[in-house]
Structures are given as C-alpha cells and as structure tokens.
Amino acid sequence: MSDKKKFYLIREDVLPESIKKTLKVKSLLDDEPRMSIFDAVRRFDLSRSAYYKYKDTIFPVDDTKTERNVTMLLHVDDNIGLLSRVLELIAAEQGSVLTIHQSLPIKEKTTITITLNATQIELTINGLLDQLKNIDGVNHVQLIGMTM
Known part of the structure; x- marks a missing residue:
C-alpha cells in the first residue's frame, strides 16, 4: 500500500x-x-x-495562505482578441500567468488552458472564475488543478 x-x-x-x-x-x-x-x-x-x-x-480552495498556482480550462468562442481580454482581466486582478495553451479552433470554438500564480489576487478563486465567465465569448470556465 x-x-x-x-x-x-x-x-x-x-x-x-x-x-x-x-x-x-x-x-x-x-x-x-x-x-x-x-x-x-x-x-x-x-x-x-x-x-x-x-x-x-x-481546506477550502479559497483559503490557501501561501503561494497558490491555479490551472483552469476555458471553453471559448474563437473570437479575435478574446484571449487578450482574458489575460487583461487576470493582470488587472494581479494574477501572474505561468503558462497558456490554446487549442486549434474546431467549429469556431476553442479551449484555453491557463496556469497562473494567484497569490496576489485579492478575489477568491471562485470569484476569479466568475469574472472570467462574464467575459463575452467565454462559454465555460473550469478549475482543473491547484497547488496547496
């Protein structure tokens, strides 16, 4: 075992x-x-x-007191400038993007996987996910991993 x-x-x-x-x-x-x-x-x-x-x-996801890295998956429309708006929101909330991967579009839809250091973000993780969901063209946001 x-x-x-x-x-x-x-x-x-x-x-x-x-x-x-x-x-x-x-x-x-x-x-x-x-x-x-x-x-x-x-x-x-x-x-x-x-x-x-x-x-x-x-431990609540939003309750980590030390460095926290968050990986999220966004299902989005393939619109020009959408990734830029997502990154602007993350930067405005003091998030530091570590990695980005955007898949090739299929039927005008694509997925974006972002890992970021969320230590300086004042919002809760759920609050950040909600803000990202409110961006026009973002259809679904899913938390897929987090360091504790």
Missing part, C-alpha cells in the same frame, strides 16, 4: 455535515484565536473527536 496521498476538489453541497461543521469551527478559531476548541465545536454542535479527525485534512 502506498503512503502517497490523493487530493480531490469537491463541491461543498456534497460534503457530510461533520466536515462542513469542521470547516466552520476552523474558520471561527481563525477569527477568534482565544476561543477554546471545546466552545467552538459546541457552538456548531460538533463532537471534538470529529473535529480532530477532519481538521488537518480539509
């Missing part, structure tokens, strides 16, 4: 209640460092054993 750990990105709405509560407790303890773990878990009706079981294994 391998000791190598696997990581997954998973939507919050499919998480068990105990993991959601663990995230709330962790957030509360970050906001109120003087609060005891006992009081924090009691506030969210979570057992201390559940908290200790999950506390070091679950």
Whole structure:
C-alpha cells in the first residue's frame, strides 16, 4: 500500500455535515484565536473527536495562505482578441500567468488552458472564475488543478 496521498476538489453541497461543521469551527478559531476548541465545536454542535479527525485534512480552495498556482480550462468562442481580454482581466486582478495553451479552433470554438500564480489576487478563486465567465465569448470556465 502506498503512503502517497490523493487530493480531490469537491463541491461543498456534497460534503457530510461533520466536515462542513469542521470547516466552520476552523474558520471561527481563525477569527477568534482565544476561543477554546471545546466552545467552538459546541457552538456548531460538533463532537471534538470529529473535529480532530477532519481538521488537518480539509481546506477550502479559497483559503490557501501561501503561494497558490491555479490551472483552469476555458471553453471559448474563437473570437479575435478574446484571449487578450482574458489575460487583461487576470493582470488587472494581479494574477501572474505561468503558462497558456490554446487549442486549434474546431467549429469556431476553442479551449484555453491557463496556469497562473494567484497569490496576489485579492478575489477568491471562485470569484476569479466568475469574472472570467462574464467575459463575452467565454462559454465555460473550469478549475482543473491547484497547488496547496
């Protein structure tokens, strides 16, 4: 058996209640460092054993405090200047593009894969993805990887 750990990105709405509560407790303890773990878990009706079981294994995507590199896939229309508008938005949000790959267009559609250093971006990752989705010609944006 391998000791190598696997990581997954998973939507919050499919998480068990105990993991959601663990995230709330962790957030509360970050906001109120003087609060005891006992009081924090009691506030969210979570057992201390559940908290200790999950506390070091679950981290919100938007909660990384160190350098974070994000890889995303954009499904877009093959419009002149679209990639430029995407890069302008990333630069305006203080993102640093590390790699870009744009596929050849098929039926006036193409995909763009971008990896960027998002450490300086003030928006949450979800906020950045939402901003990119709002660009005219961007049909779908998907987070496909992230360093933690």
